[in-house]
Amino acid sequence: MKLYSNFPMRIIVAVITLLILSAVSVVVASNDTGKVEYVNGVVLSEQSLDVPGNKNMGITSKKLLTIQLTSGEEFGKQVQSINYLTNQPLFDINPSPGDKIILAVNEVQTVKNYHVADFNRLSSTYILVGIFALSLLLLGIKTGIKTLFVVCFSIFLVFQGMIPFILNYHWNFILATLLVCAVIATVTQITISGWNQKTWGAILGTVGGVTIAGVLAAVAISWMHLTGLDSEEAMMLKVTTLSFVNFQEVLFAGIILGSLGAVMDVTISIASTQYEIKNSCPQYGFSEIFKAGTNVGRDVMGTMANTLILAYTGSSLPLIFLIMSQENVSLTRVMNLNMVATEITRALTGSIGLIFSIPLTAAITAYFLSRKLSSKIDDLID
Numbered sequence: 001m002k003l004y005s006n007f008p009m010r011i012i013v014a015v016i017t018l019l020i021l022s023a024v025s026v027v028v029a030s031n032d033t034g035k036v037e038y039v040n041g042v043v044l045s046e047q048s049l050d051v052p053g054n055k056n057m058g059i060t061s062k063k064l065l066t067i068q069l070t071s072g073e074e075f076g077k078q079v080q081s082i083n084y085l086t087n088q089p090l091f092d093i094n095p096s097p098g099d100k101i102i103l104a105v106n107e108v109q110t111v112k113n114y115h116v117a118d119f120n121r122l123s124s125t126y127i128l129v130g131i132f133a134l135s136l137l138l139l140g141i142k143t144g145i146k147t148l149f150v151v152c153f154s155i156f157l158v159f160q161g162m163i164p165f166i167l168n169y170h171w172n173f174i175l176a177t178l179l180v181c182a183v184i185a186t187v188t189q190i191t192i193s194g195w196n197q198k199t200w201g202a203i204l205g206t207v208g209g210v211t212i213a214g215v216l217a218a219v220a221i222s223w224m225h226l227t228g229l230d231s232e233e234a235m236m237l238k239v240t241t242l243s244f245v246n247f248q249e250v251l252f253a254g255i256i257l258g259s260l261g262a263v264m265d266v267t268i269s270i271a272s273t274q275y276e277i278k279n280s281c282p283q284y285g286f287s288e289i290f291k292a293g294t295n296v297g298r299d300v301m302g303t304m305a306n307t308l309i310l311a312y313t314g315s316s317l318p319l320i321f322l323i324m325s326q327e328n329v330s331l332t333r334v335m336n337l338n339m340v341a342t343e344i345t346r347a348l349t350g351s352i353g354l355i356f357s358i359p360l361t362a363a364i365t366a367y368f369l370s371r372k373l374s375s376k377i378d379d380l381i382d
Contacts, residue, residue: 035106036104036105036106037072037104037105037106038102038103038104038105038117039069039070039071039072039074039102039103039105040069040070040071040072040100040101040102040103040120041067041068041069041070041071041079041100041101041102041103041120042067042068042070042098042099042100042101043065043066043067043095043096043097043098043099043101044066044067044068044078044097045065045066045097046063046064046065046066046083046095046096046097047063047064047066048061048062048063048064049061049062049063049064049082058086058088059084059085059086060085060086060087061084061085061087062082062083062084062085063082063083063085064080064081064082064083065080065081065082065083065095065116066078066079066080067079067080067081067101067103067114069103070100072105079103079114080114081103081114081115081116083095083116093116093117093118093119095116095119099119100119100120100123101116101117101118101119101120102116102117102118102119102120103115103116103117104116104117133148136148143192146191146192147192149191150184150187150188150191150192153184153187153188154184154188157180157183157184158180158257161180162176162177162180166245167242170244172249173245173246173249173250173252173253174214174218174249174252174253176253177214177252177253177256177257178210178211178214178256180257181206181207181210181256181257181260182207184260185202185203185206185207185210185260185264186203188264189202189203189206189264189267189268190203192268193268193271193272196275197271197275197365197368197369198268198271198272198274198275198365198368198369199271200364200368201267201270201271201274201361201364201365201366201367201368201369202264202267202268202270202271202272202361202365203267204360204361204364205263205267205270205271205357205358205360205361205362205364205365206260206263206264206267206357206361208356208357208360208361208364209259209263209266209267209353209354209356209357209360209361210256210259210260210263210353210357211353212352212353212356212357213255213256213259213263213349213350213352213353213354214252214255214256214353216349216352216353217251217252217255217256217345217349218252220345220349221248221251221252221345222248224341224345226248226251226338226341226342226345227247227248227338228246228247228248228249228250228251228342229247229338230251230338230339230342230343231339234247234250251342254346255345255346255349255350258308258311258312258346258350259308259349259350259351259353259354262304262307262308262350262354263350263353263354263357265304266297266300266301266304266354266357266358266361267357267361269296269300270293270296270297270300270358270361270362270365271293271361271365273292273293273296274289274292274293274296274362274365274366274369275365275369277289277292278369285370286366286367286370287366289362289365289366289369289370290362290363290366293358293361293362293363293365293366294358294359294362297358297359297361297362298358300358301354301355301358304354305351305354305355308347308350308351308354309347309351312343312346312347312350313347316343319339319340319343323340
């Protein structure tokens with residue numbers, strides 16, 4: 001209990017972490033190019049304009065927007081911007097009066113030009129974050145506070161620890177990812193469950209399961225000749241700012257981090273069940289506790305493995321629609337596409353690691369709990 005007597009301090013740490021992340025995002029947004037400044041604004045009105053002679057350029061319509069700036073040095077100023085539309089949803093940004101937007105501001109010969117860069121989605125994001133945090137606090141109370149802390153810690157460790165060290169100091173991707181996963185698992189399990197046998201069983205089971213998933217991922221990436229360049233973002237990074245990065249290692253890191261949460265969920269469920277059984281039946285030894293853990297693990301395995309498969313399927317839904325809509329494409333060709341093989345590898349290696357974490361956690365936790373029983377018996381005999 002002493003380990004968790006300083007909850008106010010944990011709240012402060014969580015709040016500071018959120019503030020740091022917010023500050024970092026603001027700095028990145030404001031210094032993205034050094035020449036273009038981004039400011040917030042609200043659309044006050046719009047006016048349709050004629051498009052004579054521009055249709056051959058792909059422009060189908062254009063609007064004159066009157067916008068009130070809501071940030072920056074010109075806060076409150078009303079400006080105008082012409083918004084060109086091409087009838088391509090992938091590229092068009094078509095705000096209406098009342099919409100919050102982001103404006104790109106550049107200065108040419110002392111004249112400032114304002115262009116619609118995107119919708120401002122931060123306010124909606126903050127609302128969702130607030131609902132998430134409030135739900136944790138209302139339903140979880142003390143556990144909700146712990147959960148907020150570990151979520152903030154995990155985000156901070158990835159964005160301010162792993163990624164900067166890889167980019168700035170060229171750390172090995174595989175070792176950095178495994179180290180970060182081990183730290184996240186340790187801090188999460190200790191914070192949520194305390195310092196006891198079930199926590200250490202869950203931690204070691206998580207590390208073991210993630211390591212197995214990592215080994216399988218590394219082997220699969222090599223054997224299947226996966227490039228890691230399965231998305232537009234990866235290809236753009238490879239040819240522009242991160243040409244030195246091995247994107248096969250980036251793929252590896254994504255697989256490991258993607259499976260970590262599900263593996264932690266399974267391991268703590270098994271270890272907690274074994275811990276409660278041991279408290280209810282103190283005479284149970286290793287074999288009884290191990291059997292109980294594996295029985296629970298089998299029940300959890302089906303739903304959690306399905307969770308991983310469905311999560312990766314959901315994120316790949318546009319790709320699935322693209323494949324299914326091509327009736328004349330050979331199935332052999334489709335299954336051998338880099339992007340398809342990559343998504344299959346993500347789902348299966350993570351699920352296999354999750355499956356192997358079940359007996360690992362059951363055995364390790366049973367060992368810790370049976371050692372406790374043996375020491376108590378020895379004390380009674382003495």
